[in-house]
Amino acid sequence: MNTYNWLIRREFWENRAIWMMPAVIGAVMILVALFGQVNQVSIPLQLPSQTIGGGFLLAVGGTFFAVMSIYSTWYLLDCLYADRKDRSVLFWKSMPISDTVTVMSKLANALIVIPLVYFAAADLTALVMAFILSVRASSTIGGAMWHADLWLQMQVLWLYVIAASAIWYLPLAAYLLVVSAWAKRAVMLWSILPPIALILVERWFFGTHVIANQLGERLLGIAGLIFRDPEGSAWATTVVDNDTIRTPVSIWGFLNPGGFLSSPETWIGVAAGVALIAAAIQLRRRRSEM
Amino acid sequence: MTALIEARELSKKYGAHLALDRANFSVQTGRIVGLIGPNGAGKTTALRAILGLTAYEGQLQVLGREPLRDRTELMRDASFIADVAVLPAWLRVDHAVDFVAGVHPRFRRDRAVQLLAKTQITGKRRMRELSKGMKTQVHLALTMAIDAKLLVLDEPTLGLDILARSAFYDALVNDYMDETRTILITTHQVEEVENLLTDVLFIDKGRIVLDSSLDDIATRYAAVAVAADRADAARAEKPFFERRMLGKVVLYFEHPDLEKLAGFGEVHTPSVADLFVAKLSGGAE
Numbered sequence: 001m002n003t004y005n006w007l008i009r010r011e012f013w014e015n016r017a018i019w020m021m022p023a024v025i026g027a028v029m030i031l032v033a034l035f036g037q038v039n040q041v042s043i044p045l046q047l048p049s050q051t052i053g054g055g056f057l058l059a060v061g062g063t064f065f066a067v068m069s070i071y072s073t074w075y076l077l078d079c080l081y082a083d084r085k086d087r088s089v090l091f092w093k094s095m096p097i098s099d100t101v102t103v104m105s106k107l108a109n110a111l112i113v114i115p116l117v118y119f120a121a122a123d124l125t126a127l128v129m130a131f132i133l134s135v136r137a138s139s140t141i142g143g144a145m146w147h148a149d150l151w152l153q154m155q156v157l158w159l160y161v162i163a164a165s166a167i168w169y170l171p172l173a174a175y176l177l178v179v180s181a182w183a184k185r186a187v188m189l190w191s192i193l194p195p196i197a198l199i200l201v202e203r204w205f206f207g208t209h210v211i212a213n214q215l216g217e218r219l220l221g222i223a224g225l226i227f228r229d230p231e232g233s234a235w236a237t238t239v240v241d242n243d244t245i246r247t248p249v250s251i252w253g254f255l256n257p258g259g260f261l262s263s264p265e266t267w268i269g270v271a272a273g274v275a276l277i278a279a280a281i282q283l284r285r286r287r288s289e290m
Numbered sequence: 291m292t293a294l295i296e297a298r299e300l301s302k303k304y305g306a307h308l309a310l311d312r313a314n315f316s317v318q319t320g321r322i323v324g325l326i327g328p329n330g331a332g333k334t335t336a337l338r339a340i341l342g343l344t345a346y347e348g349q350l351q352v353l354g355r356e357p358l359r360d361r362t363e364l365m366r367d368a369s370f371i372a373d374v375a376v377l378p379a380w381l382r383v384d385h386a387v388d389f390v391a392g393v394h395p396r397f398r399r400d401r402a403v404q405l406l407a408k409t410q411i412t413g414k415r416r417m418r419e420l421s422k423g424m425k426t427q428v429h430l431a432l433t434m435a436i437d438a439k440l441l442v443l444d445e446p447t448l449g450l451d452i453l454a455r456s457a458f459y460d461a462l463v464n465d466y467m468d469e470t471r472t473i474l475i476t477t478h479q480v481e482e483v484e485n486l487l488t489d490v491l492f493i494d495k496g497r498i499v500l501d502s503s504l505d506d507i508a509t510r511y512a513a514v515a516v517a518a519d520r521a522d523a524a525r526a527e528k529p530f531f532e533r534r535m536l537g538k539v540v541l542y543f544e545h546p547d548l549e550k551l552a553g554f555g556e557v558h559t560p561s562v563a564d565l566f567v568a569k570l571s572g573g574a575e
Contacts, residue, residue, distance in 0.1 A: 006392040014380050088378035091429070093343060095393050096365040285358070288343040 003097060007105035008113055014082075015075060018114055022121035025067060026128075029060065033129040038137040044240040045140060051236070051247040052144035056133075057126055057154045064122035065115075065161070072110045076176035077187045079106045080284060089288055099284040103177060103277065111166040111173055119158045126154075153251045164226045164260055170273030172218060178276055181283035218269065225263055228256040292354070294319045294440060294472050295340060299348035301496075302335050309335040311496035312348065317489070319439075321503075322463075322473045324483055326566055327493035333476045334372075336493065337444050340474070341370050353439060366395060369433050370442035375425050375449070377417045383428055384413030390432050402435035405461075422449035430458060434466050441466070443475045447482075455479075459486060480563040490562055494570050504562070512546040513560040513568075515539070524554040531568035542568040 012018055043052060080103070083089040092102070130145035176191060183190040199212045230253035235246045248254060260266055293316035302310040310332045317323050327333045338344040340352050342361030350357060355364050377386065383406070391399045406413075409427045417425055426449050433441070447455040463486050467473065477483055490507070492500035502510065516524045521539040525532075527550060529541035542560060543551065551557045560568065 003393050006389055009392075010385075010389060013382070013385055014378065083378075086378055087373065087376045088381075090343070090372040090376040091378070093341075093361070094365060094370050094372070094433075095390065096362050096395070097393055098362040285361075286345055288338065 003101060004105055004108070007097070007102065008109055011079075011105070011109045011113075017071065018075075019117055019121075021067065021071060022064060022118050025064060026121050026125035029063070029125050030128050030132070033132040033136070038133060039140055041137070041141060043141055044245075046240050047238050047245065047247065048236060049144040050147055050150065050249070051238075052141050053147045053150050054153070054248075056130075056141065056144065057150055060126045060129065061122045061154060061158060064118045064125070068115055068118040072114050072173075073176065075114065076106070076110045076173050077180050077191055079110075080177060080180035080280070081183060081187045084287065093288060100281050103181075103281045103284055106177060107173060107277065111169070112162065115162040115165070119162065122158070123155070149250070156255075157251055160226070160255055160257070164222065164257070167266060168218075168222045168225070168260075168269060171269045171276060174273045174276030174280060177280040178283065181280045181287060217265070221265070225266070226256055226260045227254050228259060230254060293317060293351075294353060295474070296351045297336075297340075297348070298350075300336070300339060300350055301347040302332075302339060302344065303347075308496050310339070310346070313493070313496060313498050315491050315498045315501050317472060317474060319472050320469045321488045322467065322475065322486055323489040323491060324480070324487040324562070325474060325476045325491045325493060326480055326562070327476075328570065331493045332496040333493055334444060335496075337370075337372060337442055337474070337476065341368070341372060341442060343372065367438055368440040368442065369436040369438040370444075371429055371433050371446050372442070372444050375422055377425055377429055379416065379418035381417050382413070383411055383415055383417075383420075386417075386428065386432060387413075390436075394436060396437040397432075398435050398437060402431050405431035405434060423451060423454060426450055427454065434461070439471060441471065441473045443473065445477055446475065447477070447479070455482065459483065462486070480566060481561070484562045487562070492566060492569055500565075500569055507562070507565065508559045511542065511544055511560055511565055512548060512551060512557050513540055513542050513564065514551045514555045514557045516541060516555045520554055524551075527551065531571060533567075 043055075045052075083092060134142040134145045136142065179187055179191045195211070195215055199209065199215070202208055202211050234249055234253035236249050238245050238247065295315075295317035297313055297315050300310050300313045301308065313332070313336065325333050325336065335344070339346040339350055340357055342352075342357035342359075342364055345358055352364060353367050357364055387399065387402050387406070390397045390402070406428065409424065409431075411420065411424050411428060417428070420428065426447070430446065447458055450458065459482065462473070475483060475487075487504060489503045490500065491498055514524065515535065515538045518537060518539055521532075521541070524539075524541050527541075527543060527547065529543050531542040533540050538555075541554075542565070546557075548557060
């Protein structure tokens with residue numbers, strides 16, 4: 001465990017963007033809350049205060065999560081490749097740390113540690129913004145900031161999405177590590193080319209697009225699996241300017257961990273992920289240089 | 291007693307190129323062995339195989355382990371500098387010490403700090419801010435602070451000036467080396483390490499052409515400088531190599547008849563550098 005600690009610390013030394021990027025995003029959002037025209041935000045104030053407060057937390061969290069997804073993807077592609085490119089792999093391999101532990105530390109960093117850093121940054125940003133908005137926008141959305149139950153829901157939602165994403169995206173993350181451990185150059189290109197080639201070959205020879213569908217499902221299908229529509233009393237309706245707007249009352253009815261964990265796609269993905277991790281470890285063992 | 295490193299029929303192919311061609315050698319505990327060969331002879335490949343950094347064919351045991359399979363365990367007892375300037379540019383000197391102290395059970399932090407204190411390098415500096423020589427000093431400090439049974443050095447002093455080089459070799463022999471340790475070293479500067487080596491391995495075109503202790507070299511090889519007009523008589527003794535030098539001919543002999551040779555001129559033991567040239571130019575059959 002101690003070794004994992006040091007390996008994660010090493011990732012923070014190497015990739016200062018892990019904490020600098022969320023810090024910058026948070027700072028920009030706080031600046032907007034401080035100096036932006038927050039009283040002119042066009043939010044229909046007839047909506048329940050809960051909905052406005054929840055929307056605010058989701059907007060802040062969603063922004064952080066989107067940037068985090070892009071950053072983690074880039075990180076996974078770069079991490080094993082960078083060591084070989086600058087030849088520092090020869091230093092890391094002089095330490096009594098197995099290639100398995102090294103690869104697992106990169107994976108854990110991308111799927112758990114980096115998301116948790118963004119989670120903390122999102123929480124802190126939302127908290128500071130809520131303080132500022134409750135003063136500066138007290139006549140409009142400022143009053144919707146302090147629903148304790150919404151804050152609790154946000155914490156649960158973050159942890160739920162981080163955990164589910166770590167499982168669902170395991171095969172994609174492991175695939176990126178394989179490319180990172182294997183490619184001699186242009187990791188970005190090498191990560192994209194094989195799936196595109198497979199999709200084209202399938203289309204030319206069989207006229208089908210199973211791979212494209214599977215890939216699309218893997219990239220975007222997570223939302224349909226980890227959430228569900230509970231119908232009925234989970235939704236509140238408000239009429240705003242003759243439009244009926246449906247908003248969730250809380251997240252509780254929408255989470256579907258049972259459905260996610262009992263879905264075969266989830267576990268097929270995990271199995272593929274484990275195989276790809278093993279491949280990445282083998283490549284890391286045998287490819288010390290370009 | 292079993293050898294610390296034991297290689298049998300060690301081979302490594304890169305495509306059609308044979309970097310190691312059924313090389314046989316062994317290294318005993320307590321020795322300082324120079325692995326010497328021209329560029330492209332297979333030195334680096336041999337070291338990479340010994341350190342578990344590359345796959346190979348044939349048999350190889352290092353500290354009783356198979357390097358590629360057991361690299362993690364091997365690295366508890368072996369340390370290496372496989373090339374100069376491989377510390378990553380973003381790494382800070384103090385973080386490097388913290389990291390190795392954190393993950394290496396045999397790292398002696400006080401010793402690393404003490405070695406670094408002798409240099410001009412401060413802890414907050416990143417590798418990218420250091421000169422090549424300074425980076426080498428940091429890497430050497432980290433490596434020499436590891437209590438290893440086997441230390442492997444590939445061109446360790448490349449980029450260091452003459453003073454730093456000599457200080458390094460002094461420290462290696464006087465502070466680091468003892469009878470429990472073994473050092474395997476490659477270098478271009480054969481003259482520089484000649485006095486500290488106990489054994490040499492000459493490697494050429496992937497094959498070991500000489501595996502000998504320096505003591506054995508003194509009894510097995512002799513060179514004699516002969517006046518040009520007497521050279522033909524001396525050639526009857528079957529030298530394996532000769533070179534011209536200041537109007538004389540220097541002839542190199544293996545298993546020499548010293549009494550006969552003394553009749554031709556002054557007999558001496560060839561230096562490692564001279565023997566290397568002689569072996570690789572003339573006697574590599």
